[in-house]
């Protein structure tokens with residue numbers, strides 16, 4: 001590998017995080033690996049979690065994402081959370097993926113496939129309890145359950161998704177999450193009364209799983225927490241600390257003397273106020289270092305934080321290393337993640353420089369940057 005800019009993924013950290021989350025939740029864990037595992041690499045993450053028996057199943061958004069896991073040999077249950085892809089039902093069933101029904105149209109489309117099979121197709125039904133995005137209205141859940149069984153579909157799972165689990169006060173009985181839980185219970189009673197053979201119920205994402213014990217049901221669907229991001233009050237209960245799994249690293253490509261009064265980069269947005277030494281870093285917004293972080297981002301070099309200066313461009317960023325006289329070309333640079341000397345850069349901090357959430361930071365790591373994996377020890 002020629003390129004020194006790379007994303008390092010610590011699979012051992014992901015396995016440890018999954019175990020930590022599972023030990024708090026006390027339920028089965030379905031690891032959410034949509035969007036290529038939030039940028040960490042869905043196949044590598046799923047294989048590591050499977051080999052370590054640290055997840056009971058996986059959640060994806062797209063049929064293609066589920067099929068890619070099957071092609072890589074992942075045999076655990078895979079829930080395709082959608083929204084549905086009309087025309088993808090046959091592939092979904094053929095690959096043994098678990099469909100989620102969230103509307104009349106989706107039920108219809110799956111029914112077309114199910115009616116031509118000798119065995120019923122098993123599916124989960126998603127209830128809209130207040131997210132207002134996907135899901136069957138609580139009042140219509142029983143009717144759709146009946147319609148499903150007429151079409152050769154067994155509703156074996158019931159699910160919902162929280163809108164505010166990350167910001168709600170877990171003690172507030174009238175929070176959005178608590179109201180969603182009450183609506184979910186009502187839908188559950190109606191669907192069961194209508195005769196649906198529901199075996200599993202699930203509602204919680206990472207925040208729901210870690211903050212709302214009554215949202216854990218039979219399994220939790222966690223992404224953010226297993227990648228070592230997010231912060232929750234319940235962390236104190238964790239038997240082991242969680243670790244941020246992603247690092248973005250590069251190496252100094254050039255060192256330049258910038259005399260006082262000279263400027264650096266497009267738009268000449270930074271002018272040296274003293275005779276300076278500036279490091280050229282071969283990493284830019286095409287790699288996942290957002291241009292909007294210009295003027296705010298820092299990097300860690302030799303265990304010290306230094307600022308990026310000037311505008312971040314497509315392939316290049318510049319760091320002011322005047323205060324680090326010992327640096328040389330080729331020195332490693334940490335843009336995100338663990339660094340020596342307490343200079344580590346968290347996903348939350350990295351995101352804050354450009355107004356991004358932690359989810360966006362890891363999803364936004366460009367495919368141009370090669371991933372290297374630190375393998376989990378079994």
Ligand SMILES: *Cc1c(COP(=O)(O)O)cnc(C)c1O
Pocket residue numbers: 032034081161204205206207221222223224225
């Ligand atoms: C993405 C997603 C999750 C996982 O959310 P995290 O906050 O990353 O744990 C769970 N459920 C659904 C329906 C999702 O779309």
